[in-house]
Amino acid sequence: MGNSETGIVSPFDKIIDRTGTESLKWVYPRKVLKVDNAIPMWVADMDFEAPPAVVEAIRRRAAHGIYGYPLIPPSFWQAAIDWLKRRHGWNVRKDWMAKSPGIVPALNYCVRAFTEPADGVIIQTPVYFPFYHAVENNGRRLIRNPLRFDGRRYTMDLDDLERKIDQGGRLLILCSPHNPVGRVWTREELEGLGRIAVERDLLVISDEIHHDLVYSGHRQHIFAALSPELAIRTLTCIAPSKTFNIPGLSTAVAIASNPKLLEAFKDETERAGFELGQVFGIVGFEAAYAHGGDWLDALLPYLEANVELMEKFLEERVPGIHLVRPEGTYLALLDCRGLGLEPVVLNEFFLKKAGVYFSDGMMFGPELAGFVRVNFGCPRSLLEEALERIERAVAGLPERANRP
Numbered sequence: 180m181g182n183s184e185t186g187i188v189s190p191f192d193k194i195i196d197r198t199g200t201e202s203l204k205w206v207y208p209r210k211v212l213k214v215d216n217a218i219p220m221w222v223a224d225m226d227f228e229a230p231p232a233v234v235e236a237i238r239r240r241a242a243h244g245i246y247g248y249p250l251i252p253p254s255f256w257q258a259a260i261d262w263l264k265r266r267h268g269w270n271v272r273k274d275w276m277a278k279s280p281g282i283v284p285a286l287n288y289c290v291r292a293f294t295e296p297a298d299g300v301i302i303q304t305p306v307y308f309p310f311y312h313a314v315e316n317n318g319r320r321l322i323r324n325p326l327r328f329d330g331r332r333y334t335m336d337l338d339d340l341e342r343k344i345d346q347g348g349r350l351l352i353l354c355s356p357h358n359p360v361g362r363v364w365t366r367e368e369l370e371g372l373g374r375i376a377v378e379r380d381l382l383v384i385s386d387e388i389h390h391d392l393v394y395s396g397h398r399q400h401i402f403a404a405l406s407p408e409l410a411i412r413t414l415t416c417i418a419p420s421k422t423f424n425i426p427g428l429s430t431a432v433a434i435a436s437n438p439k440l441l442e443a444f445k446d447e448t449e450r451a452g453f454e455l456g457q458v459f460g461i462v463g464f465e466a467a468y469a470h471g472g473d474w475l476d477a478l479l480p481y482l483e484a485n486v487e488l489m490e491k492f493l494e495e496r497v498p499g500i501h502l503v504r505p506e507g508t509y510l511a512l513l514d515c516r517g518l519g520l521e522p523v524v525l526n527e528f529f530l531k532k533a534g535v536y537f538s539d540g541m542m543f544g545p546e547l548a549g550f551v552r553v554n555f556g557c558p559r560s561l562l563e564e565a566l567e568r569i570e571r572a573v574a575g576l577p578e579r580a581n582r583p
């Protein structure tokens with residue numbers, strides 16, 4: 180299946196049947212929601228095969244047949260160190276790094292390690308819903324610093340952030356790039372945030388899991404790398420899981436040049452009983468960072484073309500739905516308020532009437548009533564099919580005076 184405009188065939192165009200792999204993304208709408216043949220565009224994994232080097236490394240390791248407790252080889256850390264230097268200009272050292280079974284677990288460890296019960300933890304809403312859980316499930320006080328939205332783009336509200344620090348916020352969980360609003364924060368924005376963090380003695384966990392998925396015209400700035408003052412108050416979480424589509428390998432790293440933060444993090448992972456890594460996670464992580472660069476360089480324009488396609492299609496053919504154009508990540512918000520549907524029925528409308536399953540915007544915060552989050556990390560033909568289904572379902576809605 181090729182790109183209909185250029186005739187060029189991309190490896191990302193290949194439709195891969197995920198049936199039989201117990202894929203959460205594909206099984207959930209059918210088995211739990213009982214809707215057959217819905218196109219799943221929700222949970223954040225892509226419908227693309229991982230880089231060939233990753234598949235080959237895992238295949239080689241699997242062929243051995245013994246899957247005992249693993250050690251982490253020096254080459255694992257080196258692959259991450261080299262990647263961060265090459266792709267982000269960030270010089271990190273092995274003794275700044277600790278492993279984690281994922282970034283969501285790392286957020287939970289950090290909240291427990293860096294705050295006391297009932298301390299305030301600030302999150303910038305709407306945001307990836309496990310941020311809420313990391314605060315609330317650990318008995319900390321959730322403090323919201325809502326993002327501002329001008330109808331097209333989200334920005335940080337730093338005046339409000341200062342007020343939230345006055346209210347007892349000790350720790351901020353930063354999402355950079357931001358899921359689900361799709362912002363790749365500019366250097367100026369992050370420096371503004373950083374000034375406040377230094378002046379007000381705020382600690383920062385910077386979740387940069389989407390750091391490699393950044394589109395043309397934008398650049399990822401690693402928060403901790405902006406200044407030594409920020410480095411000492413920040414723990415950064417990274418992983419190859421989103422970049423190379425290997426989230427099921429459950430392997431991430433936490434990075435802090437401040438030994439106090441890193442030791443507190445490691446102590447917490449030990450208390451949680453996490454010690455050894457996972458055989459295939461270790462192999463996949465290293466292969467991705469060591470050999471996945473060309474694959475990523477081909478993926479990014481493909482994803483960006485998917486954004487262009489969605490934007491144009493919705494603008495021309497689906498009145499009432501507006502794409503909040505993402506600057507990074509393969510997730511984007513669809514502002515569906517123009518459809519005139521009650522927010523509580525919106526996602527069900529897409530599932531039952533269009534046969535497309537999104538993440539409900541309200542999962543990320545009440546600010547997203549009337550929005551859904553689309554995962555466009557899929558072959559173009561699948562995206563086209565989803566958009567056509569949406570067009571037909573929306574055309575079947577009763578006319579509304581306020582629809583353009």
Ligand SMILES: Cc1ncc(COP(=O)(O)O)c(C=O)c1O
Binds near residue numbers: 388
């Ligand atoms: C911002 C953010 N953090 C963390 C995760 C998940 O991380 P992990 O699977 O390593 O726990 C995601 C997945 O979508 C995410 O978007």
